[in-house]
Amino acid sequence: MYLKLLNIDEISEIYNTHMVKDFPKAELKPLDHIVNYMKNDICISVGMYESPENNNETSFTPDLLAGYATFIIPKDYNYCLLDYFAITAPNRGKGFGHTFFSLMKDFFADKLPSLQGIFLECESVESASDEKEISIRTRRIAFYKDCGCIMTNLGSNVFGVEYSILMLPVNNLKNNEFIRLSRNDVDIIYKTMFKPHHYKEYVSLWEKLDEETLSMSAKKLAPFLIGKLLCRNIDGNIIKYRITETECYCGEEDTACHAHKGKTDRTKTLYEKGGTSYVYLCYGIHCLFNVVSGEYGHPEAVLIRGVEGFDGPGKLTKAMKIDRSLNGIDMTCSDKLWIEDDGFKCRYRRDKRVGIDYATPKYRDILWRYIMV
Numbered sequence: 001m002y003l004k005l006l007n008i009d010e011i012s013e014i015y016n017t018h019m020v021k022d023f024p025k026a027e028l029k030p031l032d033h034i035v036n037y038m039k040n041d042i043c044i045s046v047g048m049y050e051s052p053e054n055n056n057e058t059s060f061t062p063d064l065l066a067g068y069a070t071f072i073i074p075k076d077y078n079y080c081l082l083d084y085f086a087i088t089a090p091n092r093g094k095g096f097g098h099t100f101f102s103l104m105k106d107f108f109a110d111k112l113p114s115l116q117g118i119f120l121e122c123e124s125v126e127s128a129s130d131e132k133e134i135s136i137r138t139r140r141i142a143f144y145k146d147c148g149c150i151m152t153n154l155g156s157n158v159f160g161v162e163y164s165i166l167m168l169p170v171n172n173l174k175n176n177e178f179i180r181l182s183r184n185d186v187d188i189i190y191k192t193m194f195k196p197h198h199y200k201e202y203v204s205l206w207e208k209l210d211e212e213t214l215s216m217s218a219k220k221l222a223p224f225l226i227g228k229l230l231c232r233n234i235d236g237n238i239i240k241y242r243i244t245e246t247e248c249y250c251g252e253e254d255t256a257c258h259a260h261k262g263k264t265d266r267t268k269t270l271y272e273k274g275g276t277s278y279v280y281l282c283y284g285i286h287c288l289f290n291v292v293s294g295e296y297g298h299p300e301a302v303l304i305r306g307v308e309g310f311d312g313p314g315k316l317t318k319a320m321k322i323d324r325s326l327n328g329i330d331m332t333c334s335d336k337l338w339i340e341d342d343g344f345k346c347r348y349r350r351d352k353r354v355g356i357d358y359a360t361p362k363y364r365d366i367l368w369r370y371i372m373v
Contacts, residue, residue, distance in 0.1 A: 001066060001099050003107045006045040008035055014047070014068050022086040034070060042192055043083070045070045046107070048100050066091045067100045071118070074192045079181065081189045082120040082168075101147035101168065108170045115170050119181060119189075120144065121163035124155060126238055126335065141166070152181050153208035155340070156190070160202070183207040183343065206342040211332045214293060214339075215274025218300035221293045222248035223370045227346040230307055231338050232320040239320060242344065244372040245306035247353045249290075251299055256359035259299035269328050270299035277337060279317075279327040286314030287323045291331065291339070305354070305369070347373050 006014070015031045037043030048067040067087040073080040087096045108115050122141050128134040144166050145151070154165040167181045183205055190203050206229065214221065229240045249257040258267045258280070269278045270292055278290040278301050294300035303313060310316040317323070322337065331338050350367040357364065 001048055001050055001096075001103060003046050003048050003100075003103050005111075006047050006068070008038055010047065011035075011038070011045040011068075011070070014045075014065065018065075018068065018086065018088055019084065021089070023084065037070075037072065037193075042074055043070060043072055046104075048096070048103065066096050069100070069104075072189055072193055073112070073115075074189060077188065078114060078116045079167075079185050079189065080115065080118050081186075081193075082118050085120075097143065098147055101149075105148070105168065105170055113171060117170055117181060118168045119152070119154075119186060120149065120166050120168070121156065121158070122166060124162045124164040126233055126236070127162040128236070144168075153210050154181065154183060154186055154205070155208070156186065156203070156205045158190070158203050183341065187343075204342060206340040209275070209332070209339045209341060211273065211275045214291060214332060215295065216293060218248035218250050218293045218302050219368070221291070222246040222302045222368065223348060225291070225302060225304070225339065226348045226370050226372050227344045229340040229342055229344075230304060230316075230320070231340055232322065233336050234321050240340070241307035241309060241316070241320065242372075243304055243307055243339075245304075245311070245370065247303040247305055247369045248293075249301050249303065250368075251294075254359075255363045256353060256356040257299065257301075263299070267299065270301055271297055272328065273330075275330060275332040277326055277329050277331055277334075279322060279324055281324060282314065287317045288313045289317050289322045289326075306371075349373050 011034065012031060015034065019028060034043065034045075038045065046069050047065055050064040050066050065088055067085075069085040070083045071080045072083050085100070087100065104118070108118070122144060123137050125134055125137045125141070128137050141164065147168070149166040149168045152165050152167055156163045156165060165186060187205055190205065191199055194203060209228070216224070223246070225243050225246050228243050230243050231238060231240045251257060252259050252262065254260060259270045263271055266280065269276060272292050273296045274293045276292040278292050279287055282288050288303060290301040290303045292301050304316065305313045307316045310319045326337055329337060348370045351369045351371060352365055352367060353369045
């Protein structure tokens with residue numbers, strides 16, 4: 001097997017012979033879109049062929065197409081999007097998909113040595129409508145992972161379809177460190193693909209906050225979280241609310257912090273790593289939700305006091321069904337509760353924290369409450 005670049009005539013033939021059968025009509029761009037991408041040098045098409053000498057035919061036959069793919073590659077850019085990929089119908093179930101991905105890494109390392117990675121969109125498991133679709137999407141993601149792709153913290157919604165984003169590293173190692181795909185990296189390609197009005201109306205992109213981000217100090221994290229999206233998966237139904245109000249609590253020295261008197265069965269979660277959820281019962285009535293922050297072993301947290309539509313920490317947890325069963329989960333990898341950054345920017349004001357009359361004057365009066373304006 002080998003890969004080769006396809007010209008416009010070749011991909012046009014493949015489109016009319018294979019792509020119209022291999023992809024649902026709703027998912028397939030018109031041929032002239034692909035052709036225009038290629039003419040504008042933002043797209044390349046690649047075919048995987050079986051050499052004649054490897055065929056079982058006794059007489060000479062032309063090279064056989066076993067698979068094909070199209071890629072969106074903005075000029076002088078370090079990432080590309082795998083836009084379409086398929087193995088031709090007669091060759092499915094033979095392991096050719098894995099072969100294609102294996103050849104693809106070497107192919108791009110040779111043809112585009114500056115390329116760091118290839119990202120691809122896979123319909124998200126979380127947005128699947130039923131168990132059958134969950135199974136299909138889970139298997140598809142497992143296939144890509146088996147081919148060397150890595151799940152990122154990114155997700156997108158393009159023309160109403162919600163995707164998880166994976167990346168296949170190509171030339172991405174520098175001092176043996178993985179180069180992280182950012183929201184901006186993907187956004188550049190979407191802006192290249194779509195007209196401005198289509199991009200504005202039909203494309204959204206978000207990034208699940210990771211451990212590095214959620215491990216910043218509570219003093220930094222509390223204002224940073226203003227405007228971010230608090231996300232909850234309730235029996236397959238994902239709800240997202242924009243965070244409008246936070247408070248930070250900063251260690252045993254902070255007399256308003258639960259950890260002021262040290263580590264107990266109640267407060268031990270505060271000593272976990274950044275990104276851990278801390279949910280506690282207030283006055284025996286309301287569950288309040290916090291994001292543990294800072295370094296492991298140092299008890300800091302950010303209380304989420306409000307989201308759009310629900311002012312007050314008890315109201316938001318009731319609306320999002322956040323209770324003590326979610327205490328101590330790792331929000332950086334949880335599929336039940338997490339925080340996303342969709343690029344939204346906003347202003348905020350500072351004020352005193354609420355309901356901490358028991359704290360010493362220094363910590364009672366400090367401006368560690370952040371409110372969207």
